[in-house]
Amino acid sequence: MTTAAIEVRIPTILRPYTKDAKVVSADGADLKSLISDLDRQYPGLAERLLEDGALRRFINIYVNDEDVRFIGGLDAALKLGDSITVLPAVAGG
Amino acid sequence: MSLTISRAMVNQILEQARAEYPDEACGVILGSLGADTPKRLKPMINAAHSPTFYEFDPKDLLALYREVDDNDEEIVVIYHSHTETEAYPSRTDIAYAGEPGAHYVLVSTREEIAPATEFRSYRIIDGTVTEEPVTILD
Numbered sequence: 001m002t003t004a005a006i007e008v009r010i011p012t013i014l015r016p017y018t019k020d021a022k023v024v025s026a027d028g029a030d031l032k033s034l035i036s037d038l039d040r041q042y043p044g045l046a047e048r049l050l051e052d053g054a055l056r057r058f059i060n061i062y063v064n065d066e067d068v069r070f071i072g073g074l075d076a077a078l079k080l081g082d083s084i085t086v087l088p089a090v091a092g093g
Numbered sequence: 094m095s096l097t098i099s100r101a102m103v104n105q106i107l108e109q110a111r112a113e114y115p116d117e118a119c120g121v122i123l124g125s126l127g128a129d130t131p132k133r134l135k136p137m138i139n140a141a142h143s144p145t146f147y148e149f150d151p152k153d154l155l156a157l158y159r160e161v162d163d164n165d166e167e168i169v170v171i172y173h174s175h176t177e178t179e180a181y182p183s184r185t186d187i188a189y190a191g192e193p194g195a196h197y198v199l200v201s202t203r204e205e206i207a208p209a210t211e212f213r214s215y216r217i218i219d220g221t222v223t224e225e226p227v228t229i230l231d
Contacts, residue, residue, distance in 0.1 A: 011191065012192065012193060012194060013191050013192065013193055058188070058189050058191065060151050060154060060155070062151075062155050065155065067151045067152065067155075069151075085155060085158070087154055087155065087158055087191075088189075088191020088192065089148065089149070089151075089154070089189060089191065090119075090121075090137075090148070090149040090154060090171060090189075090191070090192075091141070091146070091147060091148035091149065091185075091189045092146070092147055092148075092173060092182070092183065092185050092186035092188075092189045092190070093145055093146050093147075093183040093184070093185030093186055
């Protein structure tokens with residue numbers, strides 16, 4: 001039995017993938033496996049987060065308050081009760 | 094589709110753009126969730142400190158979204174300045190645009206038109222830019 005217990009906050013732009021859900025649950029010991037689980041539940045979501053196997057430049061993912069880029073990126077360890085926030089970068093030229 | 098905004102906010106954005114020149118200036122205007130009315134202007138730091146790029150610091154970005162959520166607000170306007178080109182979304186602006194519900198406001202402080210300025214608003218959705226009329230309330 002799997003109990004999905006990591007909360008993931010989904011930004012507006014990706015909610016078409018989650019049937020408009022703002023918060024979803026997923027499982028994973030690290031960010032990479034969490035994204036795989038998200039993609040199983042919401043096909044196509046992983047491609048919006050990853051490019052060539054790395055995090056997309058214009059997507060920010062946080063574990064609790066930490067930008068994952070500073071805590072191991074896709075290898076960032078996750079535990080039950082963590083809260084993941086996905087946000088589009090606000091940037092341009 | 095249109096943007097209605099107060100003269101005071103327009104002036105504040107233009108003053109920020111001139112003050113931060115030659116870097117691009119940026120910020121947001123927040124409003125009550127669902128109302129599509131710009132109420133609270135919040136200048137943001139351009140973490141790129143660049144004349145050709147702007148970016149909210151990832152920590153500031155998270156704090157901003159938490160604040161918006163806590164206050165039952167939404168980001169109504171995302172604005173930034175162009176320092177040497179017209180107030181039209183660049184290819185980078187289009188590639189990065191991640192808020193389909195926001196009005197993307199661009200201002201230009203380029204030298205050819207100074208002291209005049211441009212203030213224009215767009216929707217940027219799935220790579221498509223649509224300019225919209227701006228009504229400024231005195």
